[in-house]
Amino acid sequence: MQRKALERAWDDILRDPLPGRLAKPRSDHGLTMLIDTGLGVQETADLVRLAGAYIDFIKLGFGTSKLYPTDVLQEKIALLHSAGIDVYPGGTFLEAAVLQDKWREFLLRCQQLGLRTVEVSDGTIQLSAELRREIITTARELGFNVITEVGKKENDSHLPVSTQLQMIATDLEAGAYKVIIEGRESGKGVGLFDGNGQILRDEFDELVKSVGNPKQLIWEAPLRSQQEELIHLFGPNVNFGNIKPHDIISLEALRCGLRSDTLRYTL
Amino acid sequence: MQRKALERAWDDILRDPLPGRLAKPRSDHGLTMLIDTGLGVQETADLVRLAGAYIDFIKLGFGTSKLYPTDVLQEKIALLHSAGIDVYPGGTFLEAAVLQDKWREFLLRCQQLGLRTVEVSDGTIQLSAELRREIITTARELGFNVITEVGKKENDSHLPVSTQLQMIATDLEAGAYKVIIEGRESGKGVGLFDGNGQILRDEFDELVKSVGNPKQLIWEAPLRSQQEELIHLFGPNVNFGNIKPHDIISLEALRCGLRSDTLRYTL
Amino acid sequence: MQRKALERAWDDILRDPLPGRLAKPRSDHGLTMLIDTGLGVQETADLVRLAGAYIDFIKLGFGTSKLYPTDVLQEKIALLHSAGIDVYPGGTFLEAAVLQDKWREFLLRCQQLGLRTVEVSDGTIQLSAELRREIITTARELGFNVITEVGKKENDSHLPVSTQLQMIATDLEAGAYKVIIEGRESGKGVGLFDGNGQILRDEFDELVKSVGNPKQLIWEAPLRSQQEELIHLFGPNVNFGNIKPHDIISLEALRCGLRSDTLRYTL
Numbered sequence: 001m002q003r004k005a006l007e008r009a010w011d012d013i014l015r016d017p018l019p020g021r022l023a024k025p026r027s028d029h030g031l032t033m034l035i036d037t038g039l040g041v042q043e044t045a046d047l048v049r050l051a052g053a054y055i056d057f058i059k060l061g062f063g064t065s066k067l068y069p070t071d072v073l074q075e076k077i078a079l080l081h082s083a084g085i086d087v088y089p090g091g092t093f094l095e096a097a098v099l100q101d102k103w104r105e106f107l108l109r110c111q112q113l114g115l116r117t118v119e120v121s122d123g124t125i126q127l128s129a130e131l132r133r134e135i136i137t138t139a140r141e142l143g144f145n146v147i148t149e150v151g152k153k154e155n156d157s158h159l160p161v162s163t164q165l166q167m168i169a170t171d172l173e174a175g176a177y178k179v180i181i182e183g184r185e186s187g188k189g190v191g192l193f194d195g196n197g198q199i200l201r202d203e204f205d206e207l208v209k210s211v212g213n214p215k216q217l218i219w220e221a222p223l224r225s226q227q228e229e230l231i232h233l234f235g236p237n238v239n240f241g242n243i244k245p246h247d248i249i250s251l252e253a254l255r256c257g258l259r260s261d262t263l264r265y266t267l
Numbered sequence: 268m269q270r271k272a273l274e275r276a277w278d279d280i281l282r283d284p285l286p287g288r289l290a291k292p293r294s295d296h297g298l299t300m301l302i303d304t305g306l307g308v309q310e311t312a313d314l315v316r317l318a319g320a321y322i323d324f325i326k327l328g329f330g331t332s333k334l335y336p337t338d339v340l341q342e343k344i345a346l347l348h349s350a351g352i353d354v355y356p357g358g359t360f361l362e363a364a365v366l367q368d369k370w371r372e373f374l375l376r377c378q379q380l381g382l383r384t385v386e387v388s389d390g391t392i393q394l395s396a397e398l399r400r401e402i403i404t405t406a407r408e409l410g411f412n413v414i415t416e417v418g419k420k421e422n423d424s425h426l427p428v429s430t431q432l433q434m435i436a437t438d439l440e441a442g443a444y445k446v447i448i449e450g451r452e453s454g455k456g457v458g459l460f461d462g463n464g465q466i467l468r469d470e471f472d473e474l475v476k477s478v479g480n481p482k483q484l485i486w487e488a489p490l491r492s493q494q495e496e497l498i499h500l501f502g503p504n505v506n507f508g509n510i511k512p513h514d515i516i517s518l519e520a521l522r523c524g525l526r527s528d529t530l531r532y533t534l
Numbered sequence: 535m536q537r538k539a540l541e542r543a544w545d546d547i548l549r550d551p552l553p554g555r556l557a558k559p560r561s562d563h564g565l566t567m568l569i570d571t572g573l574g575v576q577e578t579a580d581l582v583r584l585a586g587a588y589i590d591f592i593k594l595g596f597g598t599s600k601l602y603p604t605d606v607l608q609e610k611i612a613l614l615h616s617a618g619i620d621v622y623p624g625g626t627f628l629e630a631a632v633l634q635d636k637w638r639e640f641l642l643r644c645q646q647l648g649l650r651t652v653e654v655s656d657g658t659i660q661l662s663a664e665l666r667r668e669i670i671t672t673a674r675e676l677g678f679n680v681i682t683e684v685g686k687k688e689n690d691s692h693l694p695v696s697t698q699l700q701m702i703a704t705d706l707e708a709g710a711y712k713v714i715i716e717g718r719e720s721g722k723g724v725g726l727f728d729g730n731g732q733i734l735r736d737e738f739d740e741l742v743k744s745v746g747n748p749k750q751l752i753w754e755a756p757l758r759s760q761q762e763e764l765i766h767l768f769g770p771n772v773n774f775g776n777i778k779p780h781d782i783i784s785l786e787a788l789r790c791g792l793r794s795d796t797l798r799y800t801l
Contacts, residue, residue, distance in 0.1 A: 009604040009647060013639040016600070017630050038516035040313030046574030050606050063525025064516045066283070070276040072317050092527055096284050099533065105280040113276060124527040125534065153527040249572035249598045258597025260626055260658040260687040266633065267659065305783035307580030330792025331783045333550070337543040339584050359794055363551050366800065372547040380543060391794040392801065420794040 006053045017257030017266045021236045024053055024084060029215040030237035031178070032252075033057040034245055035185060035222075037064060041075050047245055048083045054252040055085050057117065057147075059241070061185070062092035077114055091121030091149050094135075099125060103135055107142055120171075121149035123182060132167075133174045140175040147218070151182025151191040161206045172216060180241050181207075183220030187242075197223045208233075215239070222247075227254055228261040273320045284524030284533045288503045291320055291351060296482040297504035298445070299519075300324035301512055302452060302489075304331060308342050314512055315350045321519040322352050324384065324414075326508070328452070329359035344381055358388030358416050361402075366392060370402055374409055387438075388416035390449060399434075400441045407442040414485070418449025418458040428473045439483060447508050448474075450487030454509075464490045475500075482506070489514075494521055495528040540587045551791030551800045555770045558587055558618060563749040564771035565712070566786075567591035568779055569719060569756075571598060575609050581779055582617045588786040589619050591651065591681075593775070595719070596626035611648055625655030625683050628669075633659060637669055641676055654705075655683035657716060666701075667708045674709040681752070685716025685725040695740045706750060714775050715741075717754025721776075731757045742767075749773070756781075761788055762795040 006023065022030035036058050039047065048055070058080055065073060080087045089110070097106035110118055118139050120132065132148075139146045148171040150164045159167075168179045182191040189195040192204045208214060214234060220242040221227050230238045236255040243251050253259040257266055273290070289297035303325050306314065315322070325347055332340060347354045356377070364373035377385055385406050387399065399415075406413045415438040417431050426434075435446045449458040456462040459471050475481060481501060487509040488494050497505050503522040510518050520526040524533055540557070556564035570592050573581065582589070592614055599607060614621045623644070631640035644652055652673050654666065666682075673680045682705040684698045693701075702713045716725040723729040726738050742748060748768060754776040755761050764772050770789040777785050787793040791800055 007604045008600060008602065009607055010600045010640075010643060013643060014600065014631055014634055014636055017597075017633065038314075038318060038513055040310070040317045042309060042313040042576060043574070046576040047572075050574045050602065051572060053603075054601070061517070061520075062527065063284075063520050063523070063530075066275060066277045066281065066525055067321070067516055067519050067523070068275065068317065069320075070274045073276055092530060093525065096525060096530060097281055099284065099530075100281060102281055106277075109277060109280060124530050154531070246572055249601055250595070252601050253595075253597050256597070256601070258600055258627065258630060260596065263597075263626060263630060263633075263658050264688070305581075305585060305780055307577070307584045309576060309580040328784070328787075329794065330551075330787050330790070330797075333542060333544045333548065333792055334588070334783055334786050334790070335542065335584065336587075337541045340543055359797060360792065363792060363797055364548055366551065366797075367548055369548055373544075376544060376547060391797050421798070 017263050018236050018255065021256050024056070026056055026237075029239055031056040031218060031239040032243055032248065033059055033218060033239075033241040034248060035059050035061045035242045036245065037061040037185070039245055041072060041079065043245075044076055045079055047248070048079065048085065051248045051252070052083045052085060054248055058085055058087045059119070060087065060089050062090040063096055065089045065093060074113070081114070081116075086117045086145070088115055088117040088119055088147070091119040092124060094118065094120060095122065095125045095127075098127065098131070098135075104138065107139055107144070110144070111142055116143075117145040117147060119147045119149060119180070120176075121180075123149060123151060123153040129170065133170065136171060136174040136176055146176050147178050147180060148176045149180040149182055153182065153184060153190060161203050161210075164207060165210050168211060168216070178218050178239065179216060180218045180220060183222060183226075183242055185222060185242060187220070187222040187226055191220070193226065197226060199226065199229060224250070224254070224261065227251055231255060231262055232265070284530050285503050285522065288523050291323070293323055293504075296506055298323040298485060298506040299510055299515065300326055300485060300506075300508040301515060302326050302328045302509045303512065304328040304452070306512055308339060308346065310512075311343055312346055314515070315346065315352065318515045318519070319350045319352060321515055325352055325354045326386070327354065327356050329357040330363055332356040333360060341380070348381070348383075353384045353412070355382055355384040355386055355414070358386040359391060361385065361387060362389065362392045362394075365394065365398070365402075371405065374406055374411070377411070378409055382411075384412040384414060386414045386416060386447070387443075388447075390416060390418060390420040396437065400437065403438060403441040403443055413443050414445050414447060415443045416447040416449055420449065420451060420457060428470050428477075431474060432477050435478060435483070445485050445506065446483060447485045447487060450489060450493075450509055452489060452509060454487070454489040454493055458487070460493065464493060466493065466496060491517070491521070491528065494518055498522060498529055499532070551797050552770050552789065555790050558590070560590055560771075563773055565590040565752060565773040566777055566782065567593055567752060567773075567775040568782060569593050569595045569776040570779065571595040571719070573779055575606060575613065577779075578610055579613055581782070582613065582619065585782045585786070586617045586619060588782055592619055592621045593653070594621065594623050596624040597630055599623040599627060607647070615648070615650075620651045620679070622649055622651040622653055622681070625653040626658060628652065628654060629656065629659045629661075632661065632665070632669075638672065641673055641678070644678070645676055649678075651679040651681060653681045653683060653714070654710075655714075657683060657685060657687040663704065667704065670705060670708040670710055680710050681712050681714060682710045683714040683716055687716065687718060687724065695737050695744075698741060699744050702745060702750070712752050712773065713750060714752045714754060717756060717760075717776055719756060719776055721754070721756040721760055725754070727760065731760060733760065733763060758784070758788070758795065761785055765789060765796055766799070
């Protein structure tokens with residue numbers, strides 16, 4: 001589909017302070033994934049009209065998509081696809097299906113619903129490397145775009161960086177499109193964030209140094225301070241996940257230097 | 268009214284990880300009360316279409332219903348009633364009416380507006396046991412479903428557990444349907460929660476041990492950690508209050524084991 | 535335009551507990567400025583229908599208005615103006631224009647878009663007193679209502695109270711309508727608020743004591759505790775800024791004594 005360029009009222013007189021922000025379609029980097037824990041259909045349509053140009057993926061958080069009335073779910077999927085936004089169920093939902101030994105049925109139902117992306121994770125369950133690879137491969141064969149996630153949702157089962165690196169490499173080799181680094185909805189006391197949401201710099205640096213191409217990663221970074229720090233490190237097109245619906249425009253402003261925290265880079 | 272069962276797209280292949288969650292109508296337990304501090308009519312309709320099956324009561328927080336344009340208030344009431352959701356003004360509003368010696372007029376206006384439930388509380392004002400009983404009894408005689416609340420909104424006037432137990436017993440005896448345990452909107456530094464939102468376990472255990480039937484209580488528990496802990500203690504059908512609109516689906520996911528925090532119970 | 539009085543369902547039987555709250559139009563004090571970091575058009579219409587009587591200004595936060603599709607921006611402006619609400623771009627956006635030496639073009643575009651108010655600030659950039667005055671004067675000559683802001687968005691460049699007082703006096707003399715005291719969206723670790731959002735009372739008292747007329751100020755006070763404290767000090771018609779959309783009705787309830795925190799003043 002040919003999409004007409006986004007017309008914005010100020011672009012002919014003012015450039016974005018931070019240059020280089022990519023427009024859609026963004027297949028490689030510059031991605032923003034929103035976490036949706038219960039947007040109604042009209043609310044979604046309203047958000048998309050305002051900010052659809054800044055949303056690449058909408059994740060229906062954890063198992064919430066199981067709770068939708070079928071018609072509401074179908075309408076949201078159709079609405080988002082027609083706006084050039086991919087939508088997919090949260091990884092925890094697939095984990096629940098694995099526990100019931102129904103992950104193939106899960107994938108087939110995703111296919112029936114017209115979904116094009118799935119997330120494979122083991123934030124809660126134990127998942128052997130073999131089964132993880134099998135799920136990724138099967139999903140790829142069914143035509144899905146596969147995003148995987150690395151990290152545990154409970155801090156007491158924190159993964160060593162070497163394990164995370166191994167999983168990232170294996171997932172990409174098995175056909176994953178991107179790998180998400182776990183940050184949950186809170187961004188605190190999980191993954192690479194301490195209890196105050198500060199980045200654990202030693203582990204973070206070790207991870208980034210060893211990852212071949214940081215564009216392969218999506219950072220779950222719900223807090224503004226985290227977003228600012230990652231833009232500072234990686235530039236305006238770093239991939240973000242778990243952005244809250246009402247933070248979409250604020251994040252885009254951060255990416256473009258249209259907010260104090262990043263406008264100051266240009267001084 | 269005969270309500271058709273909620274059709275959900277995954278239910279034929281996957282069960283909810285935590286079993287036993289009750290469907291509507293839930294008259295005895297499994298109740299979710301949402302706190303509404305300013306949803307527009309369209310926003311309400313949108314939320315109800317998505318998640319109406321998971322909302323039993325909507326409380327128009329504190330005195331906000333006095334601030335509504337009359338037609339907006341009437342539309343919201345009609346919309347919610349037709350969706351099988353009960354709506355009622357916050358307890359603080361009735362307290363303001365008591366201060367003006369207009370609580371009877373307050374109840375009659377609620378009746379004129381078609382409201383079916385009222386809340387009786389003394390979170391801010393002093394209310395004698397006699398007047399509290401008289402208000403409950405009068406409201407019952409007028410045909411209202413009466414929910415009462417126990418607890419003070421200021422932490423420095425914290426009620427001893429023995430007093431709370433006495434009030435719960437007296438309210439139920441006077442005809443209250445359920446008794447809410449105060450948690451405010453914040454869930455911090457109030458009632459049975461400390462300044463970080465942690466449950467004060469000694470007092471909590473004392474209260475729970477002595478209450479005959481915990482189904483008679485509704486816990487105001489706005490924080491995810493509080494919701495998770497109460498589901499852990501009482502199961503998926505514990506009654507919750509002061510749930511924020513955008514947390515309705517997340518809470519239902521917690522109840523059903525469709526989120527990490529409770530999916531892990533099944534491991 | 536003659537606006538009919540707001541009809542509210544309880545006003546004939548109950549008065550607002552805190553008396554004296556002003557109705558619209560409020561040109562001098564009692565102002566509420568909402569910060570909008572991404573409301574859709576329908577969401578805005580829905581909010582205005584519910585709470586338009588309690589909103590005087592909507593600020594499109596920082597540079598977010600540059601990110602709007604042109605038609606969405608135009609619709610929001612028209613919608614808000616017809617509801618008697620003034621809308622203006624955040625000060626950071628004008629600061630970005632100053633950095634590109636395009637602030638005159640910025641003002642002209644505001645004029646083309648039908649905007650009637652602009653904000654002049656230097657929360658991020660350095661702005662000489664001369665240029666600040668020139669921008670204010672030019673905007674006034676173009677017919678704009680000018681709101682200025684005093685304070686830095688980074689706490690390590692905290693302004694002494696004497697400097698703030700000087701700027702307030704100069705801005706008002708140059709034709710500013712009101713002066714905003716910086717509080718950002720968070721209300722923490724910025725301006726007159728410490729890292730926990732508590733008011734720095736020594737500096738605050740010094741500022742208030744020396745300002746001739748506190749009605750000339752608008753306080754950015756996003757936290758309930760801050761709102762409550764300022765109402766306690768200045769009464770129900772203190773001017774507030776950076777109120778979040780879903781806090782509009784809650785703030786009005788605070789102003790009117792319809793919430794515990796201020797109802798208790800009347801005991």
